Amino acid sequence: MIPNNLNVGFIDRLVRGLLAIDLLALWLAGFLIGPPVTLALLIATYAAITGVLGSCFIYSLLGINTRQRTEP
Known part of the structure; x- marks a missing residue:
């Protein structure tokens, strides 16, 4: 079972x-260099x-979920 707050998939x-990186x-x-740093x-x-x-606040605000859920 995946907790509801995880909305970022593997990719x-x-x-x-x-x-x-x-x-x-x-x-x-x-x-x-400078301000861009x-x-x-x-x-x-x-x-x-x-x-x-595995949780993104911006995704939560926008209703986006890239994590795949598997049904039992």
């Missing part, structure tokens, strides 16, 4: 994790946290 979690890599490589790190942090937890 979505994978994409969020890759996004977080890519933004972190761009920052470490020096491609992101703050925005990119906030996005990377949010993507990583929601990917790990």
Whole structure:
């Protein structure tokens, strides 16, 4: 049984994790400087946290659910 607050599926979690890794890599490589750094790190942090937890507040507000439920 899947708790109701989990609304992020496996592929979505994978994409969020890759996004977080890519933004972190761009920052470490020096491609992101100045104000974009703050925005990119906030996005990377949010993507990583929601990917790990499997729950996205924005998805909840919009009524989106990418997690597949299997019926018993």
